[in-house]
Amino acid sequence: MTIHADFDRLIDRRGTNCAKWDAMPKVYGVPVEDGIPMWVADMDFSAAEVLQDAVRGLLEKANYGYFTGESEMKDAVAWWMKSRHGWSPDPSHMFSTAGLGNAIAICLQTYTDPGDEVIIFTPVYHEFTNKIVNAGRVVKESPLVPGEDGMYRMDLQSLESALSGREKMLLFCSPHNPAGRVWTVEEQKELAAFCERHDLVLVADEIHHDLVLPGHTHVPMPVAAPDIAERLIMLTSSSKTFNTAGSRLGTVTIPGTMLRARFSDALTALNLSPNLLGCVLTRAAYTPQGAEWVDQLVGYLDGNRAAFLDAMGQIPGVRAMPMQATYLAWVDFSNTGMEMKEVLRRVNEDARIAPSVGAEFGKGGETCLRFNIATPRARVEEAATRLQAAFSDLQ
Numbered sequence: 001m002t003i004h005a006d007f008d009r010l011i012d013r014r015g016t017n018c019a020k021w022d023a024m025p026k027v028y029g030v031p032v033e034d035g036i037p038m039w040v041a042d043m044d045f046s047a048a049e050v051l052q053d054a055v056r057g058l059l060e061k062a063n064y065g066y067f068t069g070e071s072e073m074k075d076a077v078a079w080w081m082k083s084r085h086g087w088s089p090d091p092s093h094m095f096s097t098a099g100l101g102n103a104i105a106i107c108l109q110t111y112t113d114p115g116d117e118v119i120i121f122t123p124v125y126h127e128f129t130n131k132i133v134n135a136g137r138v139v140k141e142s143p144l145v146p147g148e149d150g151m152y153r154m155d156l157q158s159l160e161s162a163l164s165g166r167e168k169m170l171l172f173c174s175p176h177n178p179a180g181r182v183w184t185v186e187e188q189k190e191l192a193a194f195c196e197r198h199d200l201v202l203v204a205d206e207i208h209h210d211l212v213l214p215g216h217t218h219v220p221m222p223v224a225a226p227d228i229a230e231r232l233i234m235l236t237s238s239s240k241t242f243n244t245a246g247s248r249l250g251t252v253t254i255p256g257t258m259l260r261a262r263f264s265d266a267l268t269a270l271n272l273s274p275n276l277l278g279c280v281l282t283r284a285a286y287t288p289q290g291a292e293w294v295d296q297l298v299g300y301l302d303g304n305r306a307a308f309l310d311a312m313g314q315i316p317g318v319r320a321m322p323m324q325a326t327y328l329a330w331v332d333f334s335n336t337g338m339e340m341k342e343v344l345r346r347v348n349e350d351a352r353i354a355p356s357v358g359a360e361f362g363k364g365g366e367t368c369l370r371f372n373i374a375t376p377r378a379r380v381e382e383a384a385t386r387l388q389a390a391f392s393d394l395q
């Protein structure tokens with residue numbers, strides 16, 4: 001069956017309790033009437049038809065009671081990982097959590113103690129820091145370093161010399177949010193060896209793994225560094241790929257026996273089990289029809305990338321990082337000669353656009369804004385035009 005997903009269709013999400021649109025005035029002061037939300041990592045496209053069919057099937061049964069089907073879902077996860085990513089996880093090593101933020105929080109509780117340090121490579125998805133701090137653990141930031149090609153690199157040497165000995169865990173985002181970086185096998189091997197040398201649990205958050213743009217290949221950590229299996233926690237979910245974050249379901253795969261037993265005990269203690277909608281959507285997503293939709297989605301996102309980055313490149317002093325993955329454009333305003341307060345004022349008030357504020361992503365993000373471009377092309381172009389107008393006085 002060949003599908004034709006229509007990503008150009010403008011959908012009005014205002015007034016639907018959609019966080020990205022309806023919380024925009026409160027958080028940014030950008031009016032919902034003609035503002036463009038480019039913050040929350042959520043897509044403005046209609047769900048894949050295969051998901052709609054699955055939800056219709058659920059409605060027709062008119063039964064939302066206790067259910068079976070988690071093991072079939074895990075089989076679907078294993079099929080997807082094998083067919084899309086060349087990784088063959090064992091379904092018996094998988095656990096379901098209420099999304100991956102929840103999975104990170106449980107990992108912190110399970111494998112670290114209050115006061116332990118947790119390493120992150122900043123700038124990075126801001127919730128990493130929040131989860132670590134909320135758990136009473138200590139954030140150890142290792143700033144990423146931009147290379148000559150404008151892409152971030154990890155600096156393991158500097159990190160190594162700054163270790164205190166209290167580090168217990170390393171939280172790794174692959175592909176990287178916010179910078180859209182796809183890590184090479186070599187980089188991942190070096191990181192795995194680093195974790196081995198310093199006896200760290202490596203939590204690999206690969207939620208963005210399907211959103212890899214043409215010309216790039218994401219290699220899952222257990223494929224890049226199979227030797228790390230005993231200390232690896234893999235976090236994946238169909239939610240970023242298929243825009244189903246509201247269904248709150250993530251998969252945690254733990255190949256190592258010891259770490260797996262501890263996670264299992266933690267879930268039992270919390271009495272956590274997956275929810276019906278999350279299971280139904282994940283099973284529907286991880287199918288050949290779902291794969292076809294994702295292929296079309298990625299092609300469309302690549303077109304948005306080209307349009308948006310090209311437009312940003314025309315504003316003097318503004319530099320967007322090349323994107324290898326995700327639908328998040330990481331844009332640096334440091335060469336505009338403006339204070340970030342003024343940059344934000346122009347973006348929010350003059351352009352009526354709400355991007356994510358770079359400083360929230362940790363060290364190195366202070367002069368950047370993150371723009372979510374997963375919205376119909378016409379809206380991306382409108383946003384680009386408004387941004388160019390807001391900075392038209394720059395030479």
Ligand SMILES: Cc1ncc(COP(=O)(O)O)c(C=O)c1O
Nearest residue numbers: 041099100101102125177207245
């Ligand atoms: C790297 C990363 N991890 C986790 C999450 C959140 O996952 P969830 O909605 O399943 O809690 C996000 C959301 O943007 C993310 O970018």
